[in-house]
Amino acid sequence: MLHYMGRRLFQLIPVLLGMTFIVFMLIRSIPGNPAQVILGQQATKEAVEALNASLGLNKPWYTQYFGYLGGIFQGDLGVSLRTKLPVSEEIFPYLAATAELALFAMIIAVIIGVNAGIISAWFQNSWFDYVAMVVALIGVSVPVFWLGLMEQWAFSNQLGWFPTSGREDVRDPITAITHFYLLDTLIQGRFDQFSEVFKRLVLPGMALATIPMAIIARMTRSSMLEVMRSDYVRTARAKGQKMFIVVYKHALKNAVIPVLTVIGLQTGLLLGGAILTETIFSWPGIGRYIYDAIGFRDYPVIQSGILVIAFIFIMINLIVDLLYTVIDPRIKYK
Amino acid sequence: MKKKKLWTLGVMLILVLSTILAACGSSDTKDTGSKDTSSGGDTASSGEPKTLVYGRGGDSVALDPAVVTDGESFTVTANIYETLVNFGERDVTIQPGLAKSWEPSEDGLTYTFQLQEGVKFHDGTDFNAEAVVKNFERWKAGADKHPYYSSQFVVGGKQVIESITAKDDYTVVFKLSQPQAPFLKNLAMSPFAIASPTAFEANEEGLSTNPVGTGPFKFVSWVRNDAVTIEKNPDYYIDGLPKLDKVIYKSIPENSTRLNALTTGEVDVADGLSPSDKASIESNSKLQLIERPSMNVGYLGLTVTRPPFDNVKVRQAVNYAIDKQALVDAFYEGLAEPAKNPMPPVISGYNDDVQGYEYDPEKAKALLAEAGYDGKKIQLWAMPVPRPYMPDGKKIAEAIQKNLEDVGIKSEIVSFEWATYLEKAQNGEADAFLLGWTGDNGDADNFLYTLLDGDNIGSNNYTFYDNKELHKLLVSAQTEINEDKRNELYKQAQEIISKDAPWVPLAHSTPILAANTKVINYIAHPTGSDRLDNVDMQ
Numbered sequence: 001m002l003h004y005m006g007r008r009l010f011q012l013i014p015v016l017l018g019m020t021f022i023v024f025m026l027i028r029s030i031p032g033n034p035a036q037v038i039l040g041q042q043a044t045k046e047a048v049e050a051l052n053a054s055l056g057l058n059k060p061w062y063t064q065y066f067g068y069l070g071g072i073f074q075g076d077l078g079v080s081l082r083t084k085l086p087v088s089e090e091i092f093p094y095l096a097a098t099a100e101l102a103l104f105a106m107i108i109a110v111i112i113g114v115n116a117g118i119i120s121a122w123f124q125n126s127w128f129d130y131v132a133m134v135v136a137l138i139g140v141s142v143p144v145f146w147l148g149l150m151e152q153w154a155f156s157n158q159l160g161w162f163p164t165s166g167r168e169d170v171r172d173p174i175t176a177i178t179h180f181y182l183l184d185t186l187i188q189g190r191f192d193q194f195s196e197v198f199k200r201l202v203l204p205g206m207a208l209a210t211i212p213m214a215i216i217a218r219m220t221r222s223s224m225l226e227v228m229r230s231d232y233v234r235t236a237r238a239k240g241q242k243m244f245i246v247v248y249k250h251a252l253k254n255a256v257i258p259v260l261t262v263i264g265l266q267t268g269l270l271l272g273g274a275i276l277t278e279t280i281f282s283w284p285g286i287g288r289y290i291y292d293a294i295g296f297r298d299y300p301v302i303q304s305g306i307l308v309i310a311f312i313f314i315m316i317n318l319i320v321d322l323l324y325t326v327i328d329p330r331i332k333y334k
Numbered sequence: 335m336k337k338k339k340l341w342t343l344g345v346m347l348i349l350v351l352s353t354i355l356a357a358c359g360s361s362d363t364k365d366t367g368s369k370d371t372s373s374g375g376d377t378a379s380s381g382e383p384k385t386l387v388y389g390r391g392g393d394s395v396a397l398d399p400a401v402v403t404d405g406e407s408f409t410v411t412a413n414i415y416e417t418l419v420n421f422g423e424r425d426v427t428i429q430p431g432l433a434k435s436w437e438p439s440e441d442g443l444t445y446t447f448q449l450q451e452g453v454k455f456h457d458g459t460d461f462n463a464e465a466v467v468k469n470f471e472r473w474k475a476g477a478d479k480h481p482y483y484s485s486q487f488v489v490g491g492k493q494v495i496e497s498i499t500a501k502d503d504y505t506v507v508f509k510l511s512q513p514q515a516p517f518l519k520n521l522a523m524s525p526f527a528i529a530s531p532t533a534f535e536a537n538e539e540g541l542s543t544n545p546v547g548t549g550p551f552k553f554v555s556w557v558r559n560d561a562v563t564i565e566k567n568p569d570y571y572i573d574g575l576p577k578l579d580k581v582i583y584k585s586i587p588e589n590s591t592r593l594n595a596l597t598t599g600e601v602d603v604a605d606g607l608s609p610s611d612k613a614s615i616e617s618n619s620k621l622q623l624i625e626r627p628s629m630n631v632g633y634l635g636l637t638v639t640r641p642p643f644d645n646v647k648v649r650q651a652v653n654y655a656i657d658k659q660a661l662v663d664a665f666y667e668g669l670a671e672p673a674k675n676p677m678p679p680v681i682s683g684y685n686d687d688v689q690g691y692e693y694d695p696e697k698a699k700a701l702l703a704e705a706g707y708d709g710k711k712i713q714l715w716a717m718p719v720p721r722p723y724m725p726d727g728k729k730i731a732e733a734i735q736k737n738l739e740d741v742g743i744k745s746e747i748v749s750f751e752w753a754t755y756l757e758k759a760q761n762g763e764a765d766a767f768l769l770g771w772t773g774d775n776g777d778a779d780n781f782l783y784t785l786l787d788g789d790n791i792g793s794n795n796y797t798f799y800d801n802k803e804l805h806k807l808l809v810s811a812q813t814e815i816n817e818d819k820r821n822e823l824y825k826q827a828q829e830i831i832s833k834d835a836p837w838v839p840l841a842h843s844t845p846i847l848a849a850n851t852k853v854i855n856y857i858a859h860p861t862g863s864d865r866l867d868n869v870d871m872q
Contacts, residue, residue, distance in 0.1 A: 030751075030754060031750075031753070031754045031757045031758060032751075032753030032754050032756070032757045033757070036753075036756070036757065037753050038403075039403060039481045040403030040404065040481065044484065044485060044793055045792050045793060046491075047477075047478055047481060047484050047485075050478035051478055051479075054478065054479075082395055083395065083396065083542070083558075084396075084539055084542065085543075090558070093557070093558070094558075094559070149590055149591075152590075152591060152594050153594070156594065156598055157594055157597060157598060160598065163595075163598065163600055164591055164594045164595045164598055164600060165586055165588075165591050165594075165595055165600070166560070166584065166586075166595075166600070167560070170387055170560075170561045170563070170582045170584050171385050171387065171582070173555070173557075173561070173563070176557075279587050279588050280588050280591055281591070282560075282584075282585060282586040282587060282588065282591060284557065284558065284559035284560040284585075288559060288587070289559065292559070295751070295752060295753060296753075297753055
């Protein structure tokens with residue numbers, strides 16, 4: 001087990017190295033240069049060149065690349081060209097904002113998705129099955145952008161249940177400790193703020209949860225259907241075991257492995273791919289942070305931001321792989 | 335049996351969902367209750383503290399106005415720092431600021447400023463002549479770090495401000511190396527606001543995240559990509575100002591979300607709205623529409639080095655072919671006027687006698703025939719981002735495409751991501767491109783020289799237009815300090831530009847904001863940086 005983990009972690013190195021190289025070359029191959037963007041339309045040619053030189057962008061690419069790589073191995077993610085702040089310092093609040101939203105969305109997606117999938121499989125071809133699968137089909141195909149705006153219109157403009165956007169009430173700001181606001185407000189005992197933060201998570205959380213929820217529901221259903229036809233399930237039922245126990249205890253355990261894989265992949269995707277939701281709900285998350293950085297050609301932020309997300313993505317999948325052994329003892333890593 | 339269990343499960347799910355919703359609903363009342371108590375604690379006598387939440391499209395880059403060029407930074411810094419002279423409330427006339435009065439010498443080479451007395455920076459440092467000198471010396475020493483300083487006060491590699499000296503505690507003398515007509519207008523620009531020397535001498539970079547000025551508001555906090563908070567400066571040197579206790583600048587990138595937040599009361603002012611939002615603002619009795627006086631131009635640039643636009647007749651033909659009034663009606667919702675010159679009429683030196691080109695497709699066809707246009711298909715570049723002067727680049731490009739097709743010019747619409755678009759256009763890779771400009775200081779030089787002089791090819795002159803006669807006029811206007819003579823030079827310049835037709839000037843738009851009706855005295859400034867010291871809330 002430990003050996004396996006060591007090997008997996010070791011495999012991480014070439015993957016991440018390759019990725020830094022690809023990202024590094026890609027962002028430099030697109031037109032537009034940071035100095036020009038920083039100085040704006042006002043800038044003279046000389047000013048742009050001077051700034052390029054002081055940012056070190058006139059050096060040959062390999063000097064820049066290995067300089068950057070050297071920094072990473074010492075835990076230095078570079079300094080944002082735009083804000084002049086170290087990326088390692090700047091990135092955390094954004095990452096926490098996205099992680100809080102993504103986890104919230106995944107909890108909704110897993111609870112509803114898995115249960116909808118199970119019930120659909122259990123009562124295959126019932127009206128619930130049809131409705132759930134049609135809803136799931138709509139769920140995977142609905143544009144998040146549109147869904148988010150509709151939610152705002154319905155739940156905040158018309159019904160007034162939830163605020164339209166943002167993580168907190170700016171008139172009553174939260175003192176950040178961990179930057180996970182649900183946690184921060186609890187630590188400080190500000191339950192009024194806790195409910196405010198919770199309310200603000202609901203709309204973007206629902207928007208973000210739709211696609212993973214639908215995918216999880218469909219995956220659970222097909223995986224469950226397969227397991228439900230297997231001999232041991234029939235045996236359990238023949239023994240007179242309650243259907244609920246058969247489904248949720250015996251069948252689910254075997255059916256859950258592919259579902260877990262999907263959950264892991266989707267969680268990873270939500271971390272990096274929440275740009276649309278973050279934009280509509282003005283959520284100060286990592287997706288928008290990197291997206292803005294691309295517009296500003298803020299190379300260190302793009303490089304390190306993508307590196308951090310890739311690292312988390314891989315780690316989540318590693319954890320999922322390790323969870324397999326917990327759920328199914330027959331799976332052993334050597 | 336089966337059915338029964340399904341129902342139980344369904345009911346359970348509904349129960350779970352409704353508890354979640356109920357939890358959200360009930361917190362509503364709790365929330366307002368606690369807010370009331372916390373706000374009551376803040377002010378002892380004058381009742382509720384007045385907090386204005388200002389919704390805007392993007393975050394600031396840095397809060398040191400000397401190092402940035404983006405409007406969203408200046409929006410905030412204009413309320414934290416102050417300049418020696420101010421623009422008028424609604425226009426770009428020059429008014430006293432941190433300087434009470436000023437005296438230019440006959441030859442326009444020396445300016446003597448009398449400063450306000452008894453002003454303190456937010457960190458307690460005294461504002462005096464020495465502080466002004468230190469600020470200018472800082473900008474001068476690091477011209478490459480201070481983009482606006484180098485664009486406004488360095489001409490052809492030469493420093494315009496030769497020296498700044500403190501004559502006594504409250505008198506500053508500027509000596510210029512050459513007369514600069516827009517000198518005072520430049521000084522009124524947000525980037526030349528005076529910061530506390532104590533602050534930047536201790537930590538120059540720190541000023542970007544911890545601004546210290548003399549302005550009506552003091553910096554409180556900044557959560558990146560989210561909100562900047564500033565609060566009333568109780569020691570502000572003008573009694574009774576500012577009227578607000580706190581201002582929060584909240585970034586809401588998505589336009590419709592920002593408008594939604596305004597209708598639900600989460601923000602009190604929403605900036606950067608699209609002309610198409612006008613109707614829904616006007617129909618809502620809780621909202622007021624605020625118009626920002628126009629100081630911009632949206633145009634179609636014709637790269638004069640690329641065929642077929644290397645032929646002046648083809649450029650003139652395109653000018654005749656485009657129906658500007660139709661564009662204004664369709665895409666600016668009437669919040670614009672068709673343009674005939676490269677600068678808006680509010681700017682001194684505007685030439686209203688220029689004939690311009692009325693919409694006349696027949697004349698356009700005739701000119702094209704005369705020019706021997708070969709029917710080559712051109713690329714028409716559409717801006718990928720909305721700007722006040724160009725609310726919807728793609729749709730305007732489509733309308734222009736149709737206009738051009740009517741006179742026999744075939745075109746293909748292309749677009750790129752914004753930074754790419756600018757760089758490619760700057761390299762002269764576009765045939766015809768949509769772009770625009772918002773004035774920085776309300777001076778004709780900032781439009782005509784900046785956008786159309788040969789000196790600025792490679793920076794803001796995207797059409798590569800270079801006319802020696804025009805250059806002479808524009809350069810002599812820069813040092814001409816007689817206002818009338820100077821205006822005459824600009825009028826001639828506009829004649830030449832109109833004849834040479836490197837652009838199709840499309841429109842001067844009126845950008846809009848909206849505010850809650852509780853907000854009073856909100857005056858939008860043409861430069862885009864609004865001072866909030868007089869703004870109040872009912």
